[in-house]
Amino acid sequence: MPELPEVEVVRRGLERWVAHRTVADAEVLHPRSVRRHVAGADDFAHRLKGHRVGVPSRRGKYLWLPLSDTGQAILAHLGMSGQLLVQPHTAPAEKHLRIRVRFADALGTELRFVDQRTFGGLSLHDTTPDGLPDVIAHIARDPLDPLFDDEAFHQALRRRRTTVKRALLDQSLISGVGNIYADEALWRARLHYDRPTATLTRPRTMELLGHARDVMNAALAVGGTSFDSLYVNVNGESGYFDRSLDAYGREGLPCKRCGTPMRRRPWMNRSSYFCPKCQRVPRVSS
Numbered sequence: 001m002p003e004l005p006e007v008e009v010v011r012r013g014l015e016r017w018v019a020h021r022t023v024a025d026a027e028v029l030h031p032r033s034v035r036r037h038v039a040g041a042d043d044f045a046h047r048l049k050g051h052r053v054g055v056p057s058r059r060g061k062y063l064w065l066p067l068s069d070t071g072q073a074i075l076a077h078l079g080m081s082g083q084l085l086v087q088p089h090t091a092p093a094e095k096h097l098r099i100r101v102r103f104a105d106a107l108g109t110e111l112r113f114v115d116q117r118t119f120g121g122l123s124l125h126d127t128t129p130d131g132l133p134d135v136i137a138h139i140a141r142d143p144l145d146p147l148f149d150d151e152a153f154h155q156a157l158r159r160r161r162t163t164v165k166r167a168l169l170d171q172s173l174i175s176g177v178g179n180i181y182a183d184e185a186l187w188r189a190r191l192h193y194d195r196p197t198a199t200l201t202r203p204r205t206m207e208l209l210g211h212a213r214d215v216m217n218a219a220l221a222v223g224g225t226s227f228d229s230l231y232v233n234v235n236g237e238s239g240y241f242d243r244s245l246d247a248y249g250r251e252g253l254p255c256k257r258c259g260t261p262m263r264r265r266p267w268m269n270r271s272s273y274f275c276p277k278c279q280r281v282p283r284v285s286s
């Protein structure tokens with residue numbers, strides 16, 4: 001699954017290549033890719049036609065394209081293998097092309113949703129007064145959002161009976177920090193993933209947030225992390241941040257800080273990578 005930096009890379013590509021263009025027509029080539037649009041493929045295509053795309057927006061890993069004068073937005077679900085590509089009209093159709101959006105201008109390019117495994121898709125939703133698709137109105141701001149409230153986050157951690165990695169992945173507390181960046185931020189902050197959040201002091205929370213921002217900004221600077229050759233950004237280039245990871249995927253390799261072999265533990269149907277020396281298992285107290 002793409003994480004926040006990958007989605008932001010796609011958003012920036014769309015902002016550059018698709019924003020402010022008017023839809024001439026949309027063609028749905030596989031009904032599964034619009035299954036979240038309950039009124040169906042024809043309705044989806046009809047509602048796009050003739051409307052101008054606004055500036056693409058993102059919250060956490062959610063990406064959407066506002067449709068001007070409709071009070072609606074197209075929400076993109078990239079799923080496991082979804083790609084949004086801007087291609088010349090003349091480019092041959094991709095093998096897994098699912099949705100094609102043509103524009104009413106002479107730029108010569110179109111937007112394509114390509115998705116091999118069809119877990120992703122596009123759907124139309126009404127927007128809230130904040131401009132969010134209503135189905136994601138409950139998603140918290142992400143730490144790269146200028147309006148993210150660090151103090152409120154800290155207070156929420158103190159109140160909750162939870163552990164720090166669970167909290168980092170709780171989309172109602174903080175969005176956009178996926179499994180990879182949670183492990184990276186925890187390694188940088190020298191925190192074990194099972195540390196109870198009630199034990200975090202304000203400076204520790206602020207340090208952790210700072211590391212989460214640093215690791216995501218570093219990924220953004222190089223175009224997002226890619227672990228799946230299916231993931232490419234809007235211009236068709238693969239992300240290549242994976243070489244820079246300090247924790248995720250490094251089981252058995254020496255910790256880049258202390259040299260101790262890194263460990264991997266099963267965690268909520270995923271894995272957690274950590275250094276057993278730098279990130280001590282929390283002692284059970286009370």
Ligand SMILES: [Zn+2]
Nearest residue numbers: 255258275278
């Ligand atoms: Zn270490």
